[in-house]
Amino acid sequence: xxxxxxxxxxxxxxxxxxxxxxxxxxxxxxxxxxxxxxxxxxxxxxxxxxxxxxxxxxxxxxxxxxxxxxxxxxxxxxxxxxxxxxxxxxxxxxxxxxxxxxxxxxxxxxxxxxxxxxxxxxxxxxxxxxxxxxxxxxxxxxxxxxxxxxxxxxxxxxxxxxxxxxxxxxxxxxxxxxxxxxxxxxxxxxxxxxxxxxxxxxxxxxxxxxxxxxxxxxxxxxxxxxxxxxxxxxxxxxxxxxxxxxxxxxxxxxxxxxxxxxxxxxxxxxxxxxxxxxxxxxxxxxxxxxxxxxxxxxxxxxxxxxxxxxxxxxxxxxxxxxxxxxxxxxxxxxxxxxxxxxxxxxxxxxxxxxxxxxxxxxxxxxxxxxxxxxxxxxxxxxxxxxxxxxxxxxxx
Amino acid sequence: xxxxxxxxxxxxxxxxxxxxxxxxxxxxxxxxxxxxxxxxxxxxxxxxxxxxxxxxxxxxxxxxxxxxxxxxxxxxxxxxxxxxxxxxxxxxxxxxxxxxxxxxxxxxxxxxxxxxxxxxxxxxxxxxxxxxxxxxxxxxxxxxxxxxxxxxxxxxxxxxxxxxxxxxxxxxxxxxxxxxxxxxxxxxxxxxxxxxxxxxxxxxxxxxxxxxxxxxxxxxxxxxxxxxxxxxxxxxxxxxxxxxxxxxxxxxxxxxxxxxxxxxxxxxxxxxxxxxxxxxxxxxxxxxxxxxxxxxxxxxxxxxxxxxxxxxxxxxxxxxxxxxxxxxxxxxxxxxxxxxxxxxxxxxxxxxxxxxxxxxxxxxxxxxxxxxxxxxxxxxxxxxxxxxxxxxxxxxxxxxxxxxxxxxxxxxxxxxxxx
Numbered sequence: 005x006x007x008x009x010x011x012x013x014x015x016x017x018x019x020x021x022x023x024x025x026x027x028x029x030x031x032x033x034x035x036x037x038x039x040x041x042x043x044x045x046x047x048x049x050x051x052x053x054x055x056x057x058x059x060x061x062x063x064x065x066x067x068x069x070x071x072x073x074x075x076x077x078x079x080x081x082x083x084x085x086x087x088x089x090x091x092x093x094x095x096x097x098x099x100x101x102x103x104x105x106x107x108x109x110x111x112x113x114x115x116x117x118x119x120x121x122x123x124x125x126x127x128x129x130x131x132x133x134x135x136x137x138x139x140x141x142x143x144x145x146x147x148x149x150x151x152x153x154x155x156x157x158x159x160x161x162x163x164x165x166x167x168x169x170x171x172x173x174x175x176x177x178x179x180x181x182x183x184x185x186x187x188x189x190x191x192x193x194x195x196x197x198x199x200x201x202x203x204x205x206x207x208x209x210x211x212x213x214x215x216x217x218x219x220x221x222x223x224x225x226x227x228x229x230x231x232x233x234x235x236x237x238x239x240x241x242x243x244x245x246x247x248x249x250x251x252x253x254x255x256x257x258x259x260x261x262x263x264x265x266x267x268x269x270x271x272x273x274x275x276x277x278x279x280x281x282x283x284x285x286x287x288x289x290x291x292x293x294x295x296x297x298x299x300x301x302x303x304x305x306x307x308x309x310x311x312x313x314x315x316x317x318x319x320x321x322x323x324x325x326x327x328x329x330x331x332x333x334x335x336x337x338x339x340x341x342x343x344x345x346x347x348x349x350x351x352x353x354x355x356x357x358x359x360x361x362x363x364x365x366x367x368x369x370x371x372x373x374x375x376x377x378x379x380x381x382x383x384x385x386x387x388x389x390x391x392x393x394x395x396x397x398x399x400x
Numbered sequence: 401x402x403x404x405x406x407x408x409x410x411x412x413x414x415x416x417x418x419x420x421x422x423x424x425x426x427x428x429x430x431x432x433x434x435x436x437x438x439x440x441x442x443x444x445x446x447x448x449x450x451x452x453x454x455x456x457x458x459x460x461x462x463x464x465x466x467x468x469x470x471x472x473x474x475x476x477x478x479x480x481x482x483x484x485x486x487x488x489x490x491x492x493x494x495x496x497x498x499x500x501x502x503x504x505x506x507x508x509x510x511x512x513x514x515x516x517x518x519x520x521x522x523x524x525x526x527x528x529x530x531x532x533x534x535x536x537x538x539x540x541x542x543x544x545x546x547x548x549x550x551x552x553x554x555x556x557x558x559x560x561x562x563x564x565x566x567x568x569x570x571x572x573x574x575x576x577x578x579x580x581x582x583x584x585x586x587x588x589x590x591x592x593x594x595x596x597x598x599x600x601x602x603x604x605x606x607x608x609x610x611x612x613x614x615x616x617x618x619x620x621x622x623x624x625x626x627x628x629x630x631x632x633x634x635x636x637x638x639x640x641x642x643x644x645x646x647x648x649x650x651x652x653x654x655x656x657x658x659x660x661x662x663x664x665x666x667x668x669x670x671x672x673x674x675x676x677x678x679x680x681x682x683x684x685x686x687x688x689x690x691x692x693x694x695x696x697x698x699x700x701x702x703x704x705x706x707x708x709x710x711x712x713x714x715x716x717x718x719x720x721x722x723x724x725x726x727x728x729x730x731x732x733x734x735x736x737x738x739x740x741x742x743x744x745x746x747x748x749x750x751x752x753x754x755x756x757x758x759x760x761x762x763x764x765x766x767x768x769x770x771x772x773x774x775x776x777x778x779x780x781x782x783x784x785x786x787x788x789x790x791x792x793x794x795x796x797x798x799x800x801x802x803x804x805x806x807x808x809x810x811x812x813x814x815x816x817x818x819x
Contacts, residue, residue, distance in 0.1 A: 038423060041432030043819050097423055104425040139431045140422040147440045147809065157422070158433030193816050195435040199691070210691040210809055211760060213438070217816035252818055261818045299819060 037384055038097060038106065038137045039347070039376055043302040043339025044250070044263065045135035045163055046376075050113060052089050053368030053394035057355025059311030059331025061284035063272025064231060064241030070115040070128075070396060073270050073286070074243035075181035076229030078117055078124040078172035085117040087366075087396030091131075098385035108136050110163075112392060126170040126183070133164040135191050145199070150207040154199040162191035164221050164250070172229070179241075181229040187247065187265075189221035217257065223250040223265060240273040243288075264294040266306070266338075284331075285312030292338035302339045305346045309335035313353060327357045329370070337376060341383035349376035351390070368394040438691060438811040441680055445796035445803035450774075453672035453795050453804065455656045456729035460667035460785025463541035463646035469788060470530070470609050471617040471649070473518065476706035477546070478617075479560055479610050481539050482645035483603030484625045487595055491629055491636040498632040503595040505628040506587040508532055508567070508609070509639075510620050514581050516711060518617035521575060528571045528613035532585050534563035534594075538605035539646070546650040560608050560648060566594070584626070585609075595627060603643060617706075649788075653707060658797045659700060660804065662715050662744065663781040664707060664790030670697070670779040671724035671731070672796075672804065676766060684812050686767055692809040693763035694756040695737075695777060697793045698802045699749040709749065709789035713781050714741035717757035720776035733778060737762050741782045749791050756807070763808065 039046040052070035055062030062071025068080035070087045091112040097104045113130035138159045145152040170183030197213035225248070231241035247265035254260070272286025287310030296304045313331020320326060331353040340346050351374025358367045370392045379385035426432075445451035462468070471478035490499045510530075539560070540550035547558050555561050567587040574580070587594070598604075611618060623645060627638040653664050660670035678686045695717055702708050719734035738758035749755070757779065766772045781787070794802025 037426070037430060037432045097425075102425065104423045105421060106423045107421045137432055138422040139426045139433065140424050141426050141428060141431055143428045145438050145809070148442075149807075154438075156428065156431070156435060158431055158435060160433060193433065195433060195814050197435070197438065197811065208692050208694075208758065208760075210438075211689060211764070213689045213691070213811045215435075215689070215814040215816075217814070219816075219818070254816060254818060257816065259818055263819075301817070302819070 037341070038095065039337060039339075039384055039386060040134050041137045041160065042341065042384070043299055043304060045133040045339075046337065047307070047335070048091070048110070048112060048131040048134050048163070049335075050130050050132070051392065052087065052113065052115075053355060053370045053392040054329070054357060056372065056392040057329035057331060057353050057368070057370035058284045058313030058315060059333040059353050060309070060335075061272055061274065061286040061312050061331065063243065063270050063286040063288075064239045064274055065272070065284050066233075066236060066239045066274045066276060066282060070113060070394060072115060072126060072128060072170065074229040074231060074241040074272070075126065075170035075183035075227055076172055076179040076231035076241050076243070078126045078170055078181055079174045079179040079231065079233070080239065081117045081119065081124065083119065083398055083400040085115070085396055085398045087115050087394055089113045089392055089394040091390065091392050093388055093390040096387045098379050106138065108134075110134065122174050124172045124174075126168075126172070128168050128170070130166055130168075131163060132166050132187065133189070135160050135163045145210075150202070152199050152207065152210055154197050154210075157194070157196045159194040160191055161194070162189060162219075164189035166225060168225070177232055177234060179229075179231040179233070181231075182226070183229070184226040185224065187221070187223040187225055187250065191219040191221075193217045193219065218255050220253050220255070221250055222253075223248050225265075236276065238273070238275045240271075242269075242271040244269055261298065263298045266291040266294055280316060280318045282315040282317070283312070284315070286310065290338070299339070301342060303342050303344065303346070304338055305336070305340070307336040307338050309333070311353075321358070324359045324363070329353075329355045329357075333372075344383035345381045347377035347382035347384065350374050351388075355392075364398055366396045366398060368392070368396075434814050434816045436812045436814050438809060439683065441683070441808045441810055442696075442805060443676070443680070443808070444800050444805040445674070446800055447677065447680070447805070449675035449677050451672065451674040451796045451804075452725050453660055453670060454725060455659070455661045455668050455670050456724075457656060457661070457664075457668045458666040458729065459669055459780065460665065461542055462648070462665050463544070463644070465665060465785045466621070466783070467513065467786075468620045468623070468645060468647040469617060469649065470611045470620060470647070472611045472613055473615055473617050473706060475651070476617065476649060477559065478647050478649035479608050480620065480623065480645065480647050481535065481541070481544060481560060481606055481608050482623060482642035483606035484598060484640045485603035485643040486640055487599035487603075487625075487627070488629075488638060489599065491631050491638060493632050493634055493636060500629045500631045502592040502630045503627050504591065504630050504635060506591045506595055507626045508585040508587065509624045509626050510583045510585070510609075510618070511622040512579070512581050512583060513619045513621050514579050516619040517579075518615065519575070519579050520615065526572070526613060528574070528611070528616065529568050530571065530583065530585060530609065530611050530618075531568045532566040532587060533608045533610065534566055535605045535608055536561040536563040541644040541646040544646050544648055545652065546648045559650065562608055562610070564589070566607060606644075653790075654704075658795055660697065660779075660793040660795045661790055662779060662793065663709060663713065663787055665785055665788050667781065667785045668790060669729075670793065671720065671777070673723055673725055673774055673776045675774050676763070676806070683810070685808070685810060686770065687813050688767055689811040690760060690764045690767050690808060691811055693758070693760045694807050695759045696805045696807055697755045697757070697779065698804065699752055699755065700792045700794055700798075700802060702746075702750045703790060703792055707789055709744060709746045709787060709791050711787065711789075712743055712745045713787055715744050715755065715757070715779055715781045716741040717759060717777055717779050719762060720778050722776065723774070724776055724778065731776070737777070744781065744791060746789075746791075755793070759806070763806070
């Protein structure tokens with residue numbers, strides 16, 4: 005239905021461009037690695053486009069969010085909702101030679117919410133940890149009879165996800181909720197080495213190397229949540245979660261490993277300061293330090309995260325409101341190179357919402373510009389621009 | 401399995417996403433992920449679990465060679481022996497087949513490979529006589545040697561029982577620069593009677609070619625009998641190739657010692673059977689990617705004249721389908737290890753440059769199949785029997801520096817680690 009780009013969409017694209025220019029170019033530092041290659045990978049922000057634009061403040065968010073970091077926020081939805089969020093990301097990695105860029109994308113979450121009387125049921129599928137990376141670099145094999153330049157490619161594709169069934173019950177202004185489900189994942193590790201063909205034909209053409217392994221993960225998690233809402237003006241919510249040890253199984257070698265998974269706590273709230281202005285903030289703590297003894301090559305530490313933002317709903321397009329959002333977020337990263345310090349990820353966030361068909365279809369767009377790590381202290385240094393495109397279909 | 405598939409599908413839906421652009425500015429030392437270095441390994445016979453080798457001789461003989469040699473050289477005397485058993489009794493004249501009345505002239509035509517022949521640089525100081533003789537004793541071309549006309553039947557005089565002189569050609573005014581590649585030796589005497597006798601006796605007992613000129617070696621690539629036949633008031637040219645021919649030489653090719661030999665006449669092949677170690681210096685070869693493999697043969701010193709390889713030839717390696725040490729020289733051969741053949745260049749061999757036979761596919765097969773223990777490989781010159789010269793190579797019983805071996809480029813299996 006979109007024939008021409010909306011002026012606000014163009015504004016968003018420009019903001020991305022400006023943000024990229026503002027990132028600047030850090031001084032050249034020793035070779036780095038992407039955060040997704042460390043430990044169990046980089047945690048994925050489990051937020052939809054609206055919460056992402058508000059600095060990831062998806063806990064206790066008035067008006068409902070597909071983020072559902074707290075299952076008690078199910079009652080923020082008054083009708084049936086089904087939605088999906090796509091999260092592309094562009095990373096600029098500081099390397100020995102300067103900078104290098106990579107792009108990746110994922111389906112961040114899929115969520116369905118169904119109110120049944122005083123009960124609300126939710127089913128969600130979401131990314132938890134991203135282990136994707138692809139590095140390609142040249143090298144040379146020196147032998148007694150010649151030099152063989154080659155290109156090596158190391159790729160890891162996959163991550164850890166969760167499937168969760170949640171149930172919430174409204175009791176007056178309070179909501180009590182529980183959620184639980186499996187955590188699973190699969191990662192395909194591939195390494196290949198392709199030797200150049202000697203143009204003179206004197207040296208033999210070496211057989212390429214191609215090797216791979218598949219890693220699977222399995223665990224389960226339960227969470228409990230509690231929220232309080234006052235007349236659509238104020239909402240406060242909290243969550244406590246417990247995850248069983250994550251079992252990793254490498255099929256080719258039969259290697260297995262068990263990783264203790266964190267207890268996590270999250271709280272957040274939002275307040276409507278005026279009919280057009282909403283303030284939201286969330287934060288939490290994830291006890292990754294439980295897994296400290298389970299990793300050989302990386303350091304592990306507990307994680308604090310937080311963020312907040314404002315939503316301004318004055319702008320309209322036809323009869324529909326187009327809320328504009330702005331925020332800031334931070335989050336520690338649980339995994340870091342051994343001998344280095346824990347890294348922190350920070351980002352400025354922004355976005356807008358578009359609704360059509362009388363609010364039955366909603367598109368929430370968000371962007372973020374941020375960085376994670378510091379080459380000298382944490383052993384890796386990435387700047388990034390990310391986006392979340394969340395589309396949801398609602399039936400009152 | 402169902403659980404695993406479900407996990408993979410759901411992960412594809414939710415968790416994995418994909419990386420679209422690669423990070424390229426990463427040093428090999430710091431790049432994330434696992435890989436194993438590709439390394440070069442050289443194994444000599446002593447490094448194998450077992451390595452046995454031998455040389456078998458007789459795969460091509462002078463009687464089946466594509467050339468013959470007539471020589472009068474220090475250390476090598478050689479004569480051509482042949483017979484013509486298809487002399488006709490009629491010829492076609494003006495589309496009619498008419499009987500031959502008589503043979504009025506005869507000659508032997510030799511096509512000489514002037515590049516491979518050894519000829520003087522200046523005009524011959526001594527008479528250079530190339531002579532054709534009748535043989536007084538029949539020979540068997542696959543068995544004849546300088547001392548025997550056939551197996552167990554010695555010549556009365558070593559070098560062949562020469563009878564009547566049939567013709568002589570003096571070439572004492574020629575030099576290597578103007579030596580013709582075609583030589584005609586006219587036969588004299590009663591030609592009609594001589595040729596008729598050959599026709600009646602199917603060429604028996606045959607004739608011989610001998611050269612008297614020290615230092616001359618003629619490598620002859622083709623021989624023919626040229627006849628002028630009188631028939632129906634006209635003369636018709638008739639040419640016939642020998643129905644059997646060989647060359648005999650003295651001294652005979654030396655016997656093989658504790659070395660490996662390629663080439664020569666009778667032609668020699670090197671056969672070997674070896675068992676590659678499963679791992680070398682803690683590096684697993686079994687299960688590894690074999691990026692390249694060559695079988696190395698290390699040349700010994702230049703063989704004594706006249707049996708040193710004089711011109712470049714080639715050699716190839718092939719698989720043997722059985723144990724050459726127990727099944728002997730007739731063990732069936734399998735596929736070649738590579739498409740091409742490797743050059744045997746006497747200049748390179750003389751300075752000790754190893755001959756490398758590609759064997760990547762064979763070693764890859766071994767590395768990927770635990771049930772294969774022994775590998776059986778043969779080496780031969782191609783084309784076989786194309787040269788009197790040969791070369792000797794170190795065997796498993798030679799000093800380590802001269803032993804045959806394998807040079808491998810290997811990438812061990814990747815040790816994919818858990819996080």
